[in-house]
Amino acid sequence: PFLQRRNEETNRFGEEIKVDPLSGFKNFTRISCEDFELLVNAFSPHIAKQDTNYRKCVPVSIRLAITLRYLATGDYFASLMYLFKVSKELIARIVPETCKGLISVLKENIKMPKTAEEWMLIERQFEKHWNFPHCIGAMDGKHIVIQAPNNTGSDFFNYKGDFSIVLLALVDANYKFTYIDVGCKGRISDGDDAFALDMNLMKPYPGQHDKRSKERIFNYRLSRARRIVENVFGILSAVFRVLRKPMLLAPEKAQLITLTCCYLHNFLMTQKSSLQLYTSPGIFDTENRITHSAIDGSWRRDAPMANLLPLRNIGRIPTGDAKDIREELANYFQTDIGMVPWQETLA
Known part of the structure; x- marks a missing residue:
C-alpha cells in the first residue's frame, strides 16, 4: 500500500505539471511548472535510477519535488515522508543526491566575469x-x-x-x-x-x-x-x-x-x-x-x-x-x- 500511494503521488504531480499551471504547484515547490520540467529533463541523466525486481525506483520528478519542497520549507524528513509516501531514510539520500545533480546542471548560472x-x-x-x-x-x-x-x-x-x-x-x-x-x-x-x-x-x-x-x-x-x-x-x-x-x-x-x-x-x-x-x-x-x-x-x-x-x-x-x-x-x-x-x- 505504501508503494501504491507513492505511485499515486507520482501520477498526481505529473498531471498537475502538465494540466494545471495555475494550481498550487508553484507555491508548493517555489518554481513554475515549465521550469520544473526543464530541470527534470536536464538532470535526469545525473540522478535517474533503475527499477529492480523488488521495487520501483522513485521517479526523477518526485526526487526533484521532494528536494524543492525541503528547500522551500525546511520540513523534517519525517513530514516529507507522509507527504510523498517515501521513507525518511530514502529522503535523506534523495535530497543530497538531487542537490548534487542540480549544482552540476546549474553550474554555469554563477560565474565570475572573465574579461x-x-x-x-x-x-x-x-x-x-x-x-x-x-x-x-x-x-x-x-x-x-x-x-x-x-x-x-x-x-x-x-x-x-x-x-x-x-x-x-x-x-x-x-x-x-x-x-x-x-x-x-x-x-x-x-x-x-x-x-x-x-x-x-x-x-x-x-x-x-x-x-x-x-x-x-x-x-x-x-x-x-x-x-x-x-x-x-x-x-x-x-x-x-x-x-x-x-x-x-x-x-x-x-x-x-x-x-x-x-x-x-x-x-x-x-x-x-x-x-x-x-x-x-x-x-x-x-x-x-x-x-x-x-x-x-x-x-x-x-x-x-x-x-x-x-x-x-x-x-x-x-x-x-x-x-x-x-x-x-x-x-x-x-x-x-x-x-x-x-x-x-x-x-
Missing part, C-alpha cells in the same frame, strides 16, 4: 542603477547554523555560541550572485574582519557625523549600493526557508543545501516563467520615485532569521591608501558630477 568588458558591464550597471562608481559587486557573509558536528571540537563554534559554516557572497547590480563560497568553519571566520576597509573594498566612515556632512553622504551612498546584497540574502531565505532554521545536517550536507539554494536563485532570476513567482511585487526594497526614500521589501517583515547570522565585525586599522580612496570617493560625491539631488535630504 575586462564583463567587469565593466557590472560597473556600469552599479553606476546606472545605484549611482556608485567603480563598483563591481556588493559583498556580505553569513553564518549558516548547523547541528554540532561529530568529533570536530570547537572548529565550527562561532562567536554567537552556535555551530556554523560560512556563506560568503558577491552579487552584481541585478541581484544575482557572481561568486559564492560555502563551507568555511564558523570559528575561522571570527579570527579576522572579513570586510575591513581596503583599497578595493569600501566601508562606511565609523562613528556619528553631522547631517549633510561629507562622511554621512558617503555612508548613505555606500549603504544604498550595499542594500543589493542584503536583499539577495533576504529573498533567498524568504523563498528557501530551509535557510531560516538550524540545519540538522552534517557540514558537508549543509554546504550542499546552501549551494543549491544559491544556484537556484540565479536560475530563477533568469527564467521568465518563474521570475514573477520568485520575485513577487514588493519583495525587494524599492525607492519612492519622487523622494528616493527607501521602502522596505516584504522580506524584511518576516521574523528575524535565526539561521543566517551576520559575521562578527572586528575592527582593524586600515592602510593610508585605503582611507585615501574612500576620501576621494566622498569628495567626488560632493561635486556636481558625482552628487545626486536627494542625497543631502536623506543622508
Whole structure:
C-alpha cells in the first residue's frame, strides 16, 4: 500500500505539471511548472535510477519535488515522508543526491566575469542603477547554523555560541550572485574582519557625523549600493526557508543545501516563467520615485532569521591608501558630477 500511494503521488504531480499551471504547484515547490520540467529533463541523466525486481525506483520528478519542497520549507524528513509516501531514510539520500545533480546542471548560472568588458558591464550597471562608481559587486557573509558536528571540537563554534559554516557572497547590480563560497568553519571566520576597509573594498566612515556632512553622504551612498546584497540574502531565505532554521545536517550536507539554494536563485532570476513567482511585487526594497526614500521589501517583515547570522565585525586599522580612496570617493560625491539631488535630504 505504501508503494501504491507513492505511485499515486507520482501520477498526481505529473498531471498537475502538465494540466494545471495555475494550481498550487508553484507555491508548493517555489518554481513554475515549465521550469520544473526543464530541470527534470536536464538532470535526469545525473540522478535517474533503475527499477529492480523488488521495487520501483522513485521517479526523477518526485526526487526533484521532494528536494524543492525541503528547500522551500525546511520540513523534517519525517513530514516529507507522509507527504510523498517515501521513507525518511530514502529522503535523506534523495535530497543530497538531487542537490548534487542540480549544482552540476546549474553550474554555469554563477560565474565570475572573465574579461575586462564583463567587469565593466557590472560597473556600469552599479553606476546606472545605484549611482556608485567603480563598483563591481556588493559583498556580505553569513553564518549558516548547523547541528554540532561529530568529533570536530570547537572548529565550527562561532562567536554567537552556535555551530556554523560560512556563506560568503558577491552579487552584481541585478541581484544575482557572481561568486559564492560555502563551507568555511564558523570559528575561522571570527579570527579576522572579513570586510575591513581596503583599497578595493569600501566601508562606511565609523562613528556619528553631522547631517549633510561629507562622511554621512558617503555612508548613505555606500549603504544604498550595499542594500543589493542584503536583499539577495533576504529573498533567498524568504523563498528557501530551509535557510531560516538550524540545519540538522552534517557540514558537508549543509554546504550542499546552501549551494543549491544559491544556484537556484540565479536560475530563477533568469527564467521568465518563474521570475514573477520568485520575485513577487514588493519583495525587494524599492525607492519612492519622487523622494528616493527607501521602502522596505516584504522580506524584511518576516521574523528575524535565526539561521543566517551576520559575521562578527572586528575592527582593524586600515592602510593610508585605503582611507585615501574612500576620501576621494566622498569628495567626488560632493561635486556636481558625482552628487545626486536627494542625497543631502536623506543622508
